[in-house]
Amino acid sequence: MKALAIGLMSGTSLDGLDICLAEFEKTDQWTFKILKAETLPYSGDWENKLRHSIHLSAEDLLELHTNYGFYLGSQVKDFVEKHHLENISLVASHGHTVFHQPKKRFTLQIGDGRAIRLETGLPVVYDFRSQDVLMNGNGAPLVPIGDELLFSEYSACLNLGGFSNISLQSNGRRIAFDIVPVNIVLNTLAQKLHKGFDENGDLARIGNIDETLLQCLNSLDFYKKKHPKSLGIEWCNEHIFPLLQDTDPLDALATFTEHIATQISNVMNENEIKDILFTGGGAYNTFLTEKIRTKTSSELIIPEKEIIDFKEALIFAFMGVLKMNNEVNVLASATGSKTDHCSGVIA
Incomplete structure (x- = not known):
């Protein structure tokens, strides 16, 4: 089987949005090729919003969650149009982490995947960490x-x-x-x-x-x-x-x-x-x-x-492919959750 997937990663250092298109193929084992990848620097306004998101009221945070989802969607749409891409299987979005407190059984990565879906028309897999935290895991690291x-x-x-x-x-x-x-x-x-x-x-x-x-x-x-x-x-x-x-x-x-x-x-x-x-x-x-x-x-x-710049975005794209195939994409031995599982929400 083959899949073309776009992975999105926004790290805590806020140096920009990593966007990576990769082809994955499974024969005896999985292989990959990075086809297109770039880092899109945040504007001063977006960097400021994300950096201070931890201090927002619930109402303002929900608004940012929605707006950032549409922002991610528009960046994917521009990326697809710029490179004349076709036959994309899915978009997998890590989102931007605001809170991460697994001991209290919650973690929050903003950027509503449904907004990405509405903006791009593509299937979207998002919110990869929450299920693991609910299963008594750390919700991290997921890239293993x-x-x-x-x-x-x-x-x-x-x-x-x-x-x-x-x-x-x-x-x-x-x-x-x-x-x-x-x-x-x-x-x-x-x-x-x-x-x-x-x-x-x-x-x-x-x-x-x-x-x-x-x-x-x-x-x-x-x-x-x-x-x-x-x-x-x-x-x-x-x-x-x-x-x-x-x-x-x-x-x-x-x-x-x-x-x-x-x-x-x-x-x-x-x-x-x-x-x-x-x-x-x-x-x-x-x-x-x-x-x-x-x-x-x-x-x-x-x-x-x-690989230095886009390995994480690549792996989130891969996790999206695994989710769509209903295969394990989170390892309990890495996160401490009850069992290996297939995580992510599909929009």
Whole structure:
């Protein structure tokens, strides 16, 4: 069987909307080809709305949920027209995360899939996380199903986005969990220095590591917990940003980059990972990847730009295909839910 699917991903770092058209084919196993992909930067207005969505009243949040759905739909429609695309099977939308509190059994990704459907006329799969949270899972990470079926040649896959998450084989099953915040913190610190982000880690490279702060960061309880486990912006607001607020931004960048490298290499070393695929925006942070390399003997594989930038959007497209075929697209071993399941709402 073959399917053409468009995947949409908006990460917590708010660098834009990733849109990826891929062809999936299943013979003995699943294969994929990325046919078209681009990142559509948010306007200042949209970035501001999404960044502050966590503070909105219920009424305003519902309005944003609807409007953002129509925005996503219009971006897909423009993408289809621009590239003269035909025979698309479906659109799979992750949405934009506002709340993520699995212990309270809720998570919210805005961008109403029904609005995307109305705007594009295409079948839409959306809201991939809620069902898992209702099943006592973390609702994250979800990409391990793609790692398992599309990227199985690597011992492990690491995404360096707003948060870092890893997926690997352990005792015959795929486990996955969030490790440490990455761009959600680094970008915030860079913005204090009037930069959108710390390009190549150049700012962190000239800062000084605050050893006391580093020790406080490395001592946080989250890092001692066993998987499955996941992180959200709420956790950063409670545990990370208060620790950083009185430190010079350059030194905070240097210290937090060291903290990221320490936590990621700890996980790689504990799991004796042979080779690991690095994707997400943080894979371009050469200072961070250099630091990780010095702390581990694992081989770090940084793939072509297309995979770095669009692996998550690609996998959400794939999850949409699996949903339409009523196949498992969420692994309980990764999220901690009661059982593997087929998640997503179809519009």
